[in-house]
Amino acid sequence: MCRKSGRLTPLGIVSAKRSPLLPDVPSLVEDRIFDAPADFWMGLAGPPRMPATLVKQLSHALTKAVQSPEMKQFFQKTATEPAFTDPGSFEALWQSEQHRWAEVIRARHIRAE
Structure with missing residues (x-):
């Protein structure tokens, strides 16, 4: 660094x-x-009405990957602090971020050009 x-x-x-x-x-x-x-955050999204069993499988696989020694080394090298949440918590984050930034855009009269 x-x-x-x-x-x-x-x-x-x-x-x-x-x-x-x-x-x-x-x-x-x-x-x-x-x-x-x-x-900064990232997430994985799927199509609407994705089967709950598939969501659970993907969540488990991603949790395992994030906790792997290779990924821990990558996060350390890139000064990244990973945090993995369950699908319900991610949905709540997604909704709150949409609301939060919509308020910022409205309050500051931000327009796309």
């Missing part, structure tokens, strides 16, 4: 809390500089 070499000094991270990967770097939300954390 550049931080360890001294070539890069992070001033803050745009998340709700400090990262365990950079515990001495404050969160911009914590420092009250930024009021809307923008955590």
Whole structure:
């Protein structure tokens, strides 16, 4: 990482809390500089009415993959902090993010050009 070499000094991270990967770097939300954390997340979505058994199988396979030694090494190398949730929790996150960013867009009168 550049931080360890001294070539890069992070001033803050745009998340709700400090990262365990950079515990001495404050969160911009914590420092009250930024009021809307923008955590990076990814998810896997399937077609509507996907069979529950298939959703369960995919969820199990993804959980196993995220916890594998190879992926743990990859996450460490890329300074990524993985968190895996169940399908219901992901659906709730998806809905809340849509609502949250729609509010930001409306409040700031953001328009596509």
